[in-house]
Amino acid sequence: MKNILEAPFMVEMIRTVTNMYAHTWDERNGGNVSLMLDEGDVNAYLDLNAVIRTIPTGFSAPELEGKIFLVTGTGKYFKNVQYAPEVNLGIVRLKDQGRQADLLWGYTDGGQFTSEFPAHMMSHVARLKVDPLNRVVMHCHPANLLAMTYVHTLDEREFTRTLWQMCTECIVVFPEGVNVLPWMLCGTNEIGEATAKKMETARLVVWSQHGIYGAGKDLDETFGLIETAEKAAEIYMKIAHLPRINTITDEQLHLMEGRFGVKGREGYLN
Numbered sequence: 368m369k370n371i372l373e374a375p376f377m378v379e380m381i382r383t384v385t386n387m388y389a390h391t392w393d394e395r396n397g398g399n400v401s402l403m404l405d406e407g408d409v410n411a412y413l414d415l416n417a418v419i420r421t422i423p424t425g426f427s428a429p430e431l432e433g434k435i436f437l438v439t440g441t442g443k444y445f446k447n448v449q450y451a452p453e454v455n456l457g458i459v460r461l462k463d464q465g466r467q468a469d470l471l472w473g474y475t476d477g478g479q480f481t482s483e484f485p486a487h488m489m490s491h492v493a494r495l496k497v498d499p500l501n502r503v504v505m506h507c508h509p510a511n512l513l514a515m516t517y518v519h520t521l522d523e524r525e526f527t528r529t530l531w532q533m534c535t536e537c538i539v540v541f542p543e544g545v546n547v548l549p550w551m552l553c554g555t556n557e558i559g560e561a562t563a564k565k566m567e568t569a570r571l572v573v574w575s576q577h578g579i580y581g582a583g584k585d586l587d588e589t590f591g592l593i594e595t596a597e598k599a600a601e602i603y604m605k606i607a608h609l610p611r612i613n614t615i616t617d618e619q620l621h622l623m624e625g626r627f628g629v630k631g632r633e634g635y636l637n
């Protein structure tokens with residue numbers, strides 16, 4: 368067996384959560400990440416028949432039966448992952464229609480996957496339906512996006528338009544816009560179902576007064592998506608209280624659509 372700590376997916380996961388912490392998106396145990404792994408990529412590193420223990424999930428997701436995920440642990444600090452990956456991360460394979468998860472590696476202190484596992488798994492199901500290449504769901508608490516949900520309307524069209532106006536390339540990075548949920552109790556199946564519903568039409572879902580969810584085909588792309596939205600929110604929070612003398616117009620956003628071959632969400636541009 369090869370050393371799993373040298374597996375490209377493991378190296379990339381550790382680098383990503385370390386970087387998320389460095390960006391101040393993940394104070395204490397804030398944030399969680401799940402990466403779907405291909406069985407063929409894992410079996411050189413793990414005996415897939417060796418189950419350490421089985422953990423109930425509390426929901427059902429038949430679409431994910433047999434799927435394997437590398438997931439951050441609940442209560443774990445992203446800043447510590449690089450020093451003890453086997454304590455802070457785990458690899459699980461879903462079974463029994465997604466109602467249970469076999470632990471194949473990690474959570475060595477007896478821990479388990481993130482409390483947001485429902486939102487992650489339900490979002491994977493939703494994104495895979497619109498994009499079969501989707502592999503990542505990422506949640507974190509970036510300060511400016513969070514701040515924006517206190518002072519900006521939560522109307523999705525308005526929220527998206529504001530972000531698009533803050534940096535020229537936002538419309539290219541997230542043309543489908545940003546979906547927004549009102550404040551809801553986190554860690555529940557209800558917020559998981561609501562997030563997944565929003566994931567049907569966008570890869571970014573804001574949790575008001577809490578944080579954001581992103582989805583994508585790899586860790587880099589998903590990180591970059593959240594990074595771009597957070598940068599736009601940062602600019603908004605710098606200028607929101609000042610008179611706006613200039614802006615990016617809808618006409619200019621249409622020029623960006625043409626130049627980069629993207630189409631902003633239907634009805635979002637005038």
Ligand code: 13P
Nearest residue numbers: 397398399441442481482
């Ligand atoms: P976990 O430590 O369970 O991943 O929870 C962190 C979090 O951000 C909850 O929304």
Ligand code: ZN
Nearest residue numbers: 397398507578
């Ligand atoms: Zn959170």
